[in-house]
Amino acid sequence: xxxxxxxxxxxxxxxxxxxxxxxxxxxxxxxxxxxxxxxxxxxxxxxxxxxxxxxxxxxxxxxxxxxxxxxxxxxxxxxxxxxxxxxxxxxxxxxxxxxxxxxxxxxxxxxxxxxxxxxxxxxxxxxxxxxxxxxxxxxxxxxxxxxxxxxxxxxxxxxxxxxxxxxxxxxxxxxxxxxxxxxxxxxxxxxxxxxxxxxxxxxxxxxxxxxxxxxxxxxxxxxxxxxxxxxxxxxxxxxxxxxxxxxxxxxxxxxxxxxxxxxxxxxxxxxxxxxxxxxxxxxxxxxxxxxxxxxxxxxxxxxxxxxxxxxxxxxxxxxxxxxxxxxxxxxxxx
Ligand code: GLY
Numbered sequence: 253x254x255x256x257x258x259x260x261x262x263x264x265x266x267x268x269x270x271x272x273x274x275x276x277x278x279x280x281x282x283x284x285x286x287x288x289x290x291x292x293x294x295x296x297x298x299x300x301x302x303x304x305x306x307x308x309x310x311x312x313x314x315x316x317x318x319x320x321x322x323x324x325x326x327x328x329x330x331x332x333x334x335x336x337x338x339x340x341x342x343x344x345x346x347x348x349x350x351x352x353x354x355x356x357x358x359x360x361x362x363x364x365x366x367x368x369x370x371x372x373x374x375x376x377x378x379x380x381x382x383x384x385x386x387x388x389x390x391x392x393x394x395x396x397x398x399x400x401x402x403x404x405x406x407x408x409x410x411x412x413x414x415x416x417x418x419x420x421x422x423x424x425x426x427x428x429x430x431x432x433x434x435x436x437x438x439x440x441x442x443x444x445x446x447x448x449x450x451x452x453x454x455x456x457x458x459x460x461x462x463x464x465x466x467x468x469x470x471x472x473x474x475x476x477x478x479x480x481x482x483x484x485x486x487x488x489x490x491x492x493x494x495x496x497x498x499x500x501x502x503x504x505x506x507x508x509x510x511x512x513x514x515x516x517x518x519x520x521x522x523x524x525x526x527x528x529x530x531x532x533x534x535x536x537x538x539x540x541x542x543x544x545x546x547x548x549x550x551x552x553x554x555x556x557x558x559x560x561x562x563x564x565x566x567x568x569x570x571x572x573x574x575x576x577x578x579x580x581x582x583x584x585x586x
Pocket of ligand 1: 444445463464465466474475476477495496497498499500
């Protein structure tokens with residue numbers, strides 16, 4: 253049976269995709285590794301943190317906080333800040349690739365164990381978008397601040413104005429302008445949105461995500477990352493999910509909320525991530541071969557899962573004093 257048809261049938265019959273074995277033709281190695289991360293009857297040891305892509309420094313920072321008995325909320329904020337400050341990461345924070353007009357604009361959100369959330373959209377000149385999102389959540393009557401309003405709020409909080417466009421990102425943009433073709437790159441430098449989910453020693457879950465969005469997007473474009481339910485969703489009774497990749501496709505399927513709701517219905521984090529990707533690839537006329545979407549998820553028991561459309565999406569997991577990068581299973585082999 254063709255894979256696409258299989259995916260569709262799995263969805264229609266309500267049978268979750270069989271993990272690992274059914275997709276082993278795609279990637280035996282990832283399948284083997286994945287088995288280690290998926291649902292077993294054993295309760296997972298806490299605390300733990302997972303993040304999209306290969307971000308060991310970010311998960312190490314989060315782990316340090318969790319190990320000391322810190323809150324999952326502090327862990328995910330501080331973990332995301334590591335990537336925001338890393339100018340070598342061109343999809344997040346300072347050093348992020350700009351929009352087609354040469355402006356670096358950031359989207360971020362955060363959600364806590366109570367279901368509170370905050371986000372910033374199209375934020376400029378401030379590196380730590382995730383921290384502003386947290387302030388929006390904790391210190392304003394709102395959920396979301398955008399553009400100039402978000403930037404003004406950041407200055408009021410004492411954050412400093414910074415030029416986020418590094419020489420290297422400026423050069424890349426100038427090169428792009430020669431042809432000005434908008435074709436988002438799949439797995440851009442194995443990064444994109446950094447999303448993080450943590451469970452602290454109390455068993456409470458929080459999550460955050462941060463991004464400079466798609467490189468060379470139209471001015472004003474906003475992706476999934478600051479949209480609660482799309483880029484991130486947490487239900488402390490059930491689990492959490494965060495997305496990376498082509499934000500438009502995540503928004504159209506309300507991806508992270510979907511994954512959490514699927515876990516509520518009894519699916520494992522792995523099955524839920526696979527079903528959410530299946531919703532995207534099984535749409536009639538879906539152009540999924542030309543874009544990437546990846547999800548990572550964790551449930552209340554500390555079981556984790558991850559799945560993507562294309563090969564080479566990965567999840568970094570810090571648990572039991574081990575910080576490891578785990579290749580995700582996927583629909584399409586590179
Ligand atoms: N997932 C990041 C974006 O689409 O902006």
